Amino acid sequence: MDDSNIFAVIIAGGRGTRFWPLSRTARPKHLLGLNGPDPLLRQTVDRVLPLATAQRTLVVTMKSHADEVRAVLNGIPAKNILVEPVGKNTAPAIALAAAHVLDAGPDAIMAVLPSDHIISPPEKFLDDLREGARLAASGNILVTFGIAPARPETGYGYIEVGRKLSGKAFAVNSFKEKPNRKKAKDYIGTGRYLWNSGMFVFRAQTYMNMVKEHLPALYALWETYRNSPRAQDDLERYYAGAEGVSIDYGVMEKCRGSVAVVSAAFQWSDVGSWDAIDEIWKADAAGNRKQEGELVALSSRDNTVVTKKLVALLGVENLIVVETDDAILVCKKDRAQEIKSLVEEMEKRGLTAYL
């Protein structure tokens, strides 16, 4: 199989709350360089470029981020940046991209990739993607990517793996929503579960066939859009009518029998909140992490600090400290999931300039 009918469809959304105060409404996680100078979105595009090329890379993003996305994706044709007039979750966004991908022919394949995950090494990622694409090309099948669980994580969905199809590809017995800790441990104990990475590969036509079956109203809107001049008006009409539903709930779960999972050989993190930074930043001997600028720590362990300024720590443990031009966050690591509550509190108090 040659790569020339594989498109990358990168979903660049996000509200910018989980990495506050670094992420903001106008600067969501995919525009941050959490593991280096390049924004995660740019890294995502570059990672898949050997497979998809710039011409076959599509990015779906929000109006409020479009200018910065275009600036970050210097080299990607402007027409490939698809700007949603309003957010309607992933199923309609992926259908929008499918309309454009299908212009290349009925066998065109799309790799649907979140824009804000950290993945390495790129070679293994591309190998797995190609394996998924081969499987997707072979029939009416939706391919997802599963990650061997490293811990009983409660923040991810799980995929129950069925019979082997080929190489690292398996049938999917079931999708499981984010479990509680006990369930997560049970899943891991069986050895038959993978984390759901939220990445997919399929023929655009296959996806739209599934949409036609399970989301017929969306399909009708989409068909109208596809056959229209695809002007701004047409796009707005499509989004105005579209039901906001995710690909997971709207399509994947309803098509279990037609879904395969590739067990990934690459390292993966969705860096879901500040505490996940510890998976990607190196710690010093005391477990403290800081990427740039000086750190002076006495009797202090396992803290993660984000600022260019010198930081002095004295007698503190398991803190996240983040400084930006206008705000400072000091947070216990085990509370990092609650940063969205802080953001809600700021909204309530009208502190919108900080969001």
Place this chain on the structure above:
Amino acid sequence: MDDSNIFAVIIAGGRGTRFWPLSRTARPKHLLGLNGPDPLLRQTVDRVLPLATAQRTLVVTMKSHADEVRAVLNGIPAKNILVEPVGKNTAPAIALAAAHVLDAGPDAIMAVLPSDHIISPPEKFLDDLREGARLAASGNILVTFGIAPARPETGYGYIEVGRKLSGKAFAVNSFKEKPNRKKAKDYIGTGRYLWNSGMFVFRAQTYMNMVKEHLPALYALWETYRNSPRAQDDLERYYAGAEGVSIDYGVMEKCRGSVAVVSAAFQWSDVGSWDAIDEIWKADAAGNRKQEGELVALSSRDNTVVTKKLVALLGVENLIVVETDDAILVCKKDRAQEIKSLVEEMEKRGLTAYL
């Protein structure tokens, strides 16, 4: 007794370590406005001004702080700012001031005041100072000021109070060095101990008589200086020869029989370290303190934050957080005394730009 022979002698030294990163080598505590916009030095001068006037206010400071001290003390004659070429502790500094005070005549009285304490209300302070001055004028007596202990503090010296002399003035039985916690509790239990505030009132002549008796070498140098043209050369010769010794060890303790203590009616804090800020800043209902800018706190108690930026706290307790242009401190309150160790560590690592 009229006030016209009372001089204020304000000792403005300090290495700027205990309130790092706000205080620096070039910006010691007395140049900070910890309880408002005015630096503590300016507050100290203003507080005693009704008694001493600008003409009779002398300030002894260090070369490296002299320019900023002059700027802060706009209105005090330039000749009243005495600049030490080198630090030699308090006994020589007070003798230097005494040389100038004695120019006003043998009955001139000096109130020796640290520049970085917080005192209120000023009226009670001036009343007590006048009571001390009356006592000092009456004979060969050194008057100190004692504070009723609010807690078994181990950071202060204590004064054992003897027989009553007049009003709020008592003889001094003994001076006690900073005690351990048990001793401090014992002192408080007896009801006969006061904190040593480090403030004194005496006739300049009385002080120099005591210096002549107990520090004769210093006295000889001083006499030479006093009778010289008091040019820069003369000042440097005095300081080059002077032994570095404090008024407490070099004079007060050796003259116990000639020392009285006024039991202060005013509120006093020497704000010795960041945790002492809690004595002077108001807390919100959760015990969190921040003077300016927004604070958003969830599940967070008893933190003290110093920055103009918005600060968000999540799941943290008893922290001190201080931000400046180039540094951030995060410190458990009960470790605040160890900030000097942080500063030493920074010196060791050559991070002098931050000191």
